[in-house]
Amino acid sequence: MKALYFAWVRERVGLGEEEIAPPREVKSVADLVIWLKSRGDNYAAAFANEKTVRVALDRSHAKPGALIAGANEIAFFPPMTGG
Amino acid sequence: MPLTILRVQKEPFDSAAETAPLLADCGDIGALVSFTGLCRDEGGTLAALEIEHYPGMAEEEIGRVIAEAYARWPLEAILVIHRCGLIHPGEPIVLVATAGRHRSEAFAAAEFLMDYLKTRAPFWKKQHGDAAGGWVAAKAEDDAAASKWG
Numbered sequence: 033m034k035a036l037y038f039a040w041v042r043e044r045v046g047l048g049e050e051e052i053a054p055p056r057e058v059k060s061v062a063d064l065v066i067w068l069k070s071r072g073d074n075y076a077a078a079f080a081n082e083k084t085v086r087v088a089l090d091r092s093h094a095k096p097g098a099l100i101a102g103a104n105e106i107a108f109f110p111p112m113t114g115g
Numbered sequence: 116m117p118l119t120i121l122r123v124q125k126e127p128f129d130s131a132a133e134t135a136p137l138l139a140d141c142g143d144i145g146a147l148v149s150f151t152g153l154c155r156d157e158g159g160t161l162a163a164l165e166i167e168h169y170p171g172m173a174e175e176e177i178g179r180v181i182a183e184a185y186a187r188w189p190l191e192a193i194l195v196i197h198r199c200g201l202i203h204p205g206e207p208i209v210l211v212a213t214a215g216r217h218r219s220e221a222f223a224a225a226e227f228l229m230d231y232l233k234t235r236a237p238f239w240k241k242q243h244g245d246a247a248g249g250w251v252a253a254k255a256e257d258d259a260a261a262s263k264w265g
Contacts, residue, residue, distance in 0.1 A: 039167055039239035040250045091172035093235065107169060107237075111253035114166065114197060114238025115152055115209050115229055 033100070035068075037078070038109035041085060044078035054100075061087050062096040064106065078108070086111060118192040119181060123173050125200040127207060134212045137192040144191050146221040149212035150229055156204035162244035166208070168199045169237035180231045184213070187227070188220035195228065197238060227264055234261040 036049045058067050065082055068075045079085055087094045088107040100106060118137060130151045138144060154164050181193050192214040202208055209232070213224040234257055242248035 036169070038169055038237065039241070088169070088172055088237070091169075091175050093176075107172070109169065109237060110239060110250065112234060112237055113240045113251045113253050114168070114236050115233035115257075 033103060034105045036105065036107040038107065040110055041078050041108045044074060046074050059099055059101065060096065061089070061094055061098050061100060061106070064100055065096070084110060117185060117190055120192075120194040120196070121174060121177055121181065122196045123168060123170075123177075123199055124196065125198065127198070128196055128210060130207060130210050130212075133196060133210055134194060137194055137212055137214045143216060144214045145216050146218040147212065147214045148218070148221040148225040149194075149210065150225050151207050152209040152229075154202045154204050154206050154208055157242075157244070160245045161204060161242055161248075163204075164202045164208070165241040165243060166199045166202060167239045167241065168197075172237050173197070173199075176236045177232065180228060180235060183231070184224045184228055188213075188215065188224045190215045190220060190224055193224070193228070195232070197232070197236065199238070230257070230260040230264065233257045 033052060034049060035052045037045045037047060042048050054064055054067050058064050065079050069079050085108050089098055089103045090105050130149060134149050137147060177195050181195060184193060190213055194212040196210040198208055211225050211228045213221045215221045240251040242251060
């Protein structure tokens with residue numbers, strides 16, 4: 033699946049987007065965050081305060097408990113500040 | 116069928132010119148409400164705002180908020196334009212306009228659209244200038260404003 037990062041999440045990860053292939057036991061958004069944090073200090077820094085990072089699955093807002101099976105695109109970003 | 120205009124763009128816009136099409140075909144509109152959000156200079160310390168967005172989702176999420184406004188109020192037209200990229204003090208950032216038979220639905224829907232856009236549409240502001248504030252933090256009062264609509 034494609035992972036996208038925006039704003040300070042993007043800056044801390046050091047990437048705007050990447051292809052990821054999480055293992056089968058990674059089922060929910062929360063599982064995926066744990067897996068990402070294990071991949072390096074940059075991910076650990078981006079997700080240090082998990083509650084401040086929002087998620088979208090296939091361009092719709094999602095909760096940490098949402099299942100990622102079947103999703104093509106997951107995005108991580110800070111609380112929105114548009115308008 | 117109500118008229119919907121939705122755009123995300125880098126270019127500045129003229130609010131008066133953009134709202135004119137909402138009134139072009141409708142003889143039964145009694146109220147037009149428009150809100151323009153502008154870039155402040157923060158007491159002279161801000162050189163520019165940089166707005167990052169999530170292309171695709173930004174348009175889709177604004178579309179969902181517009182659909183929700185149509186479900187709540189009988190409106191003849193809704194327009195939302197949101198800029199991205201570099202924005203200088205004095206320039207417009209966002210334009211929301213609503214048109215309906217009466218002022219109550221037009222006022223309410225315009226406020227609802229702005230409250231929801233601020234907390235749901237994937238845009239992020241970064242400040243450039245002497246203050247060098249970096250990424251703008253989300254405000255609790257924006258969440259409170261959005262939650263009042265239930």
